[in-house]
Amino acid sequence: MINKESMEFLKTGSMAKDRNVLPKELFERIIANNSILIENAKVFMDYLLSFMQEKNFTIILTDKNANVLEIVGGEYILQRSKKDLNFLKGAILNESLDEKSAINLAIKHKSPSQVCGDEHQEPSHKNWSCYAAPIMIEEELMGTLCLSAYTKEPNAKALGMIIASAKGIENQIKNHLKTLKIQEQMKYQSAIVENISEGFLMIDNKGVVTYLNEKGSKILGVNKVESIGRHIGDLVPFKPIILEVLSTGKGYTDREYVLENYKGEKFHLLKTANPIRDENGELIGVIDIFKEIKYVKKMVNSMLGAKASFTFDDIVGDSSKIQESIAIAKNAAQSSSNTLILGESGTGKELFAQAIHNHSSRRNGPFIAINCAAMPKELIESELFGYAAGAFTGGIKGGRPGKFELANGGTIFLDEIGDMPISVQAKLLRVLQDRKVVRVGGDNVFKVDVRIIAATNKNLQEACKANEFRWDIYYRLNVLTINVPPLRKRKEDIEVITLHLIKKINKRLEKVVTGITESALNVLKSNSWKGNVRELENILERAINVCEGNEIDIQQLPENIISEQSMIVDNNEDFFEIMSLEEMERKLIEKILIHCKGNISKASKVLSVSRNTLYNKMEKYRLTI
């Protein structure tokens, strides 16, 4: 209670020196910066106030610069301390003339201090005894706590009390900071767990869900918030395998599972579950991470490069035959129907298959190619359809998806389909009919969305007649058919393909070959190309490797190609004589000249060189008519 006398004093009593008070905005900023200090100190300040019997004191809290942040005390004593000591929120005490005040000393020495009665320098302070203690966190000063009693007499317990309270505040702040750190970490952790593409489930040792992320709740078909606190067995319509980890104490990595939730949604998952143990090794829960296999496959495909790199622009050739094939293939790209590409080996069937895929709506999906002839018969089935966990000894634990599953959402290219073993064809028929795959040794049926392109250099109808290939498969594959013509039936394409391949190989081998001489090109044009474009590519690669100039010449071509040309000229004559390439060229020109009875125009036509080139060669080899 403020009595009459006291009121009188407040009106007339001597005032503390008029000292600075922080401007409002700056004070608000300082308050915000010291919010943790204030929040934790306030509890102690209120407690101290209620604990003390006498009410002739105030308790103030300052920041590290002696700015008053908080003040508590009885109403009268607050007014009095305001007048005598400038104790009010926002006051700047370090500018006090009284450098020897308890607060300034505690700040300066970072240790508790007490200043009583006449020890004060300021006259208005002399009726007070002050006790201050620094508040330190990790050796850094945060502020001070000060008790000022309106009495000259020192109080034996006051300093001890203020030191203990400052220590209490320090501990409180440390805990507060720890909690904030933990909260922040948890925020990060939950941000991570919420943003991963996998489902994340945590149960305690009784099987009760303690955490489930958004993705996990989608897969399990349950409400994320409502699941917390419920037993996992009550949430799903199947026996949760995560409970096995609780009973065995053993986790597992990347096991494959197919689950169906209460909504009837089916998920094909790869699961990893691990027990959580406390510091004594006691099992306290299980963490379960499950990812949808379709994303795993996508990743596998992108890492294995299961992509089609060629487009129709890569199919070189101006002949009407190849242009016709390209037009049919472009049409095929617009549909998802099964497609059969027929052509001799090396004609570019895979090139066509890739171009079709890249031109189709599945271009962003995988392109998976498998050569049925290059694979041991026993492996084809599991390569194509995968195998279930434990299907055979030696198989990877947990099973493996096959090419059809990996091609989901894209295209599968079955090269050399004519070589597919008859035993595997029945299973292939099922995929062709209803796009369903059953792994070897398994019974789960996986639906796949795959476009099938098959290719062969065999006559499939003949193979069907010989019971080596199933008619039903043949008819299903033969929905759209593309015939890729052999190179010998489109000789007009040889020049443009050669130039295209030279560029391509040159780049790959980092060579400087830019072209081919006319005579070398003519040799190529008259070859029969049993191995088609692949053979041409190989011959050019070999030539570029041995070419020292920047044009490929006859000398760099293999002998069998040149001799094939001379055989055409004189196929009655055995050609086993060993001779140099130049000799061979000379002999060839000589034969042609004889064959054409010295007619230069005719001979140059047969040799496919200009008259000038022929004259030059004749001069070089000293040939006359």
Ligand SMILES: Nc1ncnc2c1ncn2[C@@H]1O[C@H](COP(=O)(O)OP(=O)(O)OP(=O)(O)O)[C@@H](O)[C@H]1O
């Ligand atoms: N028209 C073309 N233009 C450019 N390059 C071509 C052309 N045709 C084929 N090639 C190239 O020839 C090589 C063989 O082509 P590809 O592998 O597609 O033939 P294939 O018919 O599938 O062979 P196989 O029957 O032996 O599997 C590849 O390097 C390909 O790029």
